[in-house]
Amino acid sequence: MAMDLQSPNDDIVQQRTMASMEEKLLKSRQRRSHPEPHTICPFPGSLIKVHDEIRWPQLTSFGPCRHRTHRFLPFEKRKWDLLDEFLTRTKRNWQFYYERLMNSTDQIKRCYSEEVDKPADDHELVEMMLLDGSFMVELFLQYEEGKDFTPPPPWSVQTLIADLLKLENQLPFFVLENLFELSTVGPPIRSLSYLALRFLSQAFRKSPEMVKAQVRKPKHLLDLFRRSLLPATNLDEDSQLSKHDHPMHPIQSVKHLRTAGISVRQRTAKSLLEIDFKKFQIPPLALKIPPLAIDDFTNAILVNCVAVEQCFTDESKHFTAYVCFMSCLMKQPEDVGYLRSADIINGFSRDEESFINMLNGIGTKVGSTLRECYLCKQFREIHCYYNSYWASISRSFFQYNHIMLYCSLLQIIVSIVGWRVSGN
Known part of the structure; x- marks a missing residue:
């Protein structure tokens, strides 16, 4: 008759397994008895x-x-x-x-x-x-x-x-x-x-x-x-405006916005997040941005604030929206150069490339997750104005071509009539 022998090592493994299960069950009970979520976590x-x-x-x-x-x-x-x-x-x-x-x-x-x-x-x-x-x-x-x-x-x-x-x-x-x-x-x-x-x-x-x-x-x-640093805006109103919107469309860079007649200026504000677009200011339309320093400290602050917002779903996405907005504006060094000349950004020029890469990297990763944010109105109005501007340019160009075509045809007709009259 075979005997089922159990070695001392098996007893140790069994005890460790049981202790591990007890520890996990205890943690589960603690989570249920203290439902408040954690506030500190690893980098996302x-x-x-x-x-x-x-x-x-x-x-x-x-x-x-x-x-x-x-x-x-x-x-x-x-x-x-x-x-x-x-x-x-x-x-x-x-x-x-x-x-x-x-x-x-x-x-x-x-x-x-x-x-x-x-x-x-x-x-x-x-x-x-x-x-x-x-x-x-x-x-x-x-x-x-x-x-x-x-x-x-x-x-x-x-x-x-x-x-x-x-x-x-x-x-x-x-x-x-x-x-x-x-x-x-x-x-x-x-x-x-x-x-x-x-x-x-x-x-x-x-x-x-x-x-x-x-x-x-x-x-x-x-x-x-x-x-x-969060701006004092009416978040409830902005959220109501954006609830029925589609995912936000990216806006154009500083270079292209200026081509469409939108000036970019420095704004004095209590928070660097308080970006404003004056849609009905004619002339010109103005995008106003508080000043920002380009350096390692600013990079660290922006990235870690975005990290907090990505870790906790109940947090507002102010910094996420801000970084996405600025990443749209700054695509090339010439965009940074203009913002520098307008005293919107300052810092060492050696940091420009890393700053652009930081903005665009985060914008690519988290931009598609934004549905409702405090900059929804600015995203929408700039996008609509830019598209309507170039649509009007296209219409004007189309109409101009038609007029020029009619003028050319009329000139040909007049020439033919004149030729026939002179021939008679």
């Missing part, structure tokens, strides 16, 4: 092939997404320095903040998607949140006090700000707020959102008035910065 795959390098931090990493790789280790010392300064400022030891963050570990984990490889040990996760979070809060406080933070060469503050606004470098904003609120005695004079935007906006080459602080319950720093 649709954009990786277009601009993979923009997703990577240059100076340092925050949070678990791309944490503590070897090339970021030198900057870790600066984080510990600012943590020490934060503790000195607040006159509290690190255990005070550590214990309170430990009570929020489940909430912190839910902010990150399952694709993010989070530390298995809660203590490691809390240490990460405390070190990175206190660095950010102290950084914003010191800037408000007039102290300049100098990153190690060859990096600049602009590089640090770009890293703070990378999608895969985000911390839950409530972690920063908890640290900020616990660190103050009495009501704070300024909100954390205000302090953060004050620091972040210094690298955007814009006046302070162009950055608003009225952002309620931001998910993270990138969400705060992105929403602070």
Whole structure:
């Protein structure tokens, strides 16, 4: 009689399988009991092939997404320095903040998607949140006090700000707020959102008035910065106008629009997204665009804001529409040259080609997904005007040819009649 022998290795495999199933079932129960969606996720795959390098931090990493790789280790010392300064400022030891963050570990984990490889040990996760979070809060406080933070060469503050606004470098904003609120005695004079935007906006080459602080319950720093730049438009009205539209037609480049009599001018606005087309301004018709800098920072901001909108379906597609709109306008260096002469864009000429490639790459990837957006009206009116302009030119040319043909026939008839009369 044969006996079914089971080796110790089989028992180990079975135990691991059962433990894995238990862990997956537990995660499933947690998702159902806490239905709120995550707010931080990896860079969307649709954009990786277009601009993979923009997703990577240059100076340092925050949070678990791309944490503590070897090339970021030198900057870790600066984080510990600012943590020490934060503790000195607040006159509290690190255990005070550590214990309170430990009570929020489940909430912190839910902010990150399952694709993010989070530390298995809660203590490691809390240490990460405390070190990175206190660095950010102290950084914003010191800037408000007039102290300049100098990153190690060859990096600049602009590089640090770009890293703070990378999608895969985000911390839950409530972690920063908890640290900020616990660190103050009495009501704070300024909100954390205000302090953060004050620091972040210094690298955007814009006046302070162009950055608003009225952002309620931001998910993270990138969400705060992105929403602070959204234009104050009637989105409900624009959506109603576009619901029955077909997919948006691309508009022509600056060169072709100018040929059709549409001038392109700089516009002073509170947001770089506030593009306006004056359809009934005669003469001339004017497309007005707020100024924009061409540099690595702008590239990173635009791409990461589009990435947020592509990751979360409930987010408005303002930056996606803006990038698609600008990609239509700038097809060739001569389009960029005209916008530069009109003071709409500025920056180094060496960045022009990469900027055009960035715009066109994103426009190709996500442009077809736009159905309703805040620029629907501008897309439609420019497209209709351009087509009607050239249709009228074609009609005029056709009519002119007919008139010239009639004149030629009449001239031939007159010549024949004259010849016959003279012959008689």
